Amino acid sequence: MKPLLNLSKRTDFIIGMAFAALTTSFLILFFTSDAFFNWAFERHHNLLSWYIRPIWILPIAFFAFKRSWTGVMASIFCLFTSMFWFPAPDTVSPKVVEFLNFEMEYLKGSWDFSKIFVQMAVPLFFAGLIYTAWHRSVKSLIGVIVAAAVLKVLWGAIFAGEAGLSMIKPAASGLVICVAAVVYFKRKKKTA
Numbered sequence: 485m486k487p488l489l490n491l492s493k494r495t496d497f498i499i500g501m502a503f504a505a506l507t508t509s510f511l512i513l514f515f516t517s518d519a520f521f522n523w524a525f526e527r528h529h530n531l532l533s534w535y536i537r538p539i540w541i542l543p544i545a546f547f548a549f550k551r552s553w554t555g556v557m558a559s560i561f562c563l564f565t566s567m568f569w570f571p572a573p574d575t576v577s578p579k580v581v582e583f584l585n586f587e588m589e590y591l592k593g594s595w596d597f598s599k600i601f602v603q604m605a606v607p608l609f610f611a612g613l614i615y616t617a618w619h620r621s622v623k624s625l626i627g628v629i630v631a632a633a634v635l636k637v638l639w640g641a642i643f644a645g646e647a648g649l650s651m652i653k654p655a656a657s658g659l660v661i662c663v664a665a666v667v668y669f670k671r672k673k674k675t676a
Contacts, residue, residue: 489496489650491554493554494554496553496554497553499553499554499557500552500553500554500555500556500558501553501557501559502557503557503558503561504557504560506561506605506650507515507557507560507561507564508566510561510564511564512566521588521591521592523568524568524586525567525569525584525587526572527567527569527570527571527572528568528572528584529572529573529576529580529581530572531571531573531580531611531654532569532570533567533568533570534654535650535654535657535658536566536569537563537566537567537658537663538633538654538655538657538658538659538662539653539658539662540560540562540563540566541563541613541629541658541662542634542661542662542665542666543559543562543623544556544559544560544563544610544613544617545613545614545617545666546561546617546669547580547630548613548614548615548617548618549617549618549620551618553642556614556650558611577650577666579646579647579649580647581646582644583647583648583650583651586643586644586647586648588645590643592595594602596604602639605635605639605647609628609631609632610643612624612628613628613629613632616623616628618650622666622670625666626666626667628664629658629659629662629663630663633655633656633658633659636651636655637649637651637655639650645649650673651658
């Protein structure tokens with residue numbers, strides 16, 4: 485299958501890996517610079533970032549379906565960086581503040597085996613998402629999306645208590661939009 489962006493397979497892979505390097509650089513900066521970490525989280529208090537992040541699952545899956553590394557890796561880069569695309573809000577729900585304070589402490593706190601084990605869910609999610617879309621397994625793709633949303637909410641509720649429940653609406657709306665889009669795309673492909 486010819487890559488979606490009309491790039492040779494080699495060029496598509498090289499550009500995709502450049503976006504992977506940018507994502508890695510972003511994560512290194514995020515975890516090593518307190519100033520950048522705090523700046524990003526100030527903007528992450530804007531709930532628009534909570535609602536837009538799950539939507540980036542769709543282009544990741546779409547570009548994996550089209551077998552475009554450039555599209556997949558650029559979409560992952562956008563998912564991670566979208567936490568700070570919007571300005572810091574003037575007012576924020578106390579539960580959102582409480583949850584994000586927990587999340588900041590969780591990410592900056594000591595890393596033991598259990599935290600590393602839990603955080604391995606993130607790369608495993610991306611691997612499952614890309615693998616199922618790349619191999620056009622729509623039922624498995626929906627399963628990965630549902631599992632990710634459920635596990636994210638459970639993680640918030642278990643580790644942050646009631647404040648963690650503040651992510652239910654963004655996670656549920658993202659889940660509904662993503663599953664509906666995948667089902668729509670599958671039906672459209674059948675009729676085409």
